[in-house]
Amino acid sequence: MGVVNNSRFIFSNISKSINWADSLQKQATxxxxxxxxxxxxxxxxxxxxxxxxxxxxxxxxxxxxxxEAYREVMRMQI
Numbered sequence: 001m002g003v004v005n006n007s008r009f010i011f012s013n014i015s016k017s018i019n020w021a022d023s024l025q026k027q028a029t030x031x032x033x034x035x036x037x038x039x040x041x042x043x044x045x046x047x048x049x050x051x052x053x054x055x056x057x058x059x060x061x062x063x064x065x066x067x068e069a070y071r072e073v074m075r076m077q078i
Contacts, residue, residue, distance in 0.1 A: 014062065014066070017058070017059050017062060018059055020055060020059075021052070021055035021056050021058070021059045024048075024051050024052040024055040025052045025055070025056065027048055027051075027052070028045075028048040028049045028051065028052035030048075031044055031045050031048035031049075032045060032048075032049070
């Protein structure tokens with residue numbers, strides 16, 4: 001039962017991370033539109049795009065770590 005609960009916890013957090021990155025990306029797009037309309041400053045645009053970029057980079061690194069762990073498990077001999 002512990003493995004199942006741990007798996008659920010891991011996949012729940014992965015899903016939350018992807019949703020977090022997606023929401024920051026959408027926010028950056030909104031700020032970009034506002035900037036074009038003159039409703040947001042260059043500072044706001046820079047901050048929003050940097051947050052989105054860091055979020056995507058974080059999720060990408062998380063994905064790479066998970067894939068590497070999976071590969072390692074698959075290499076184990078039973």
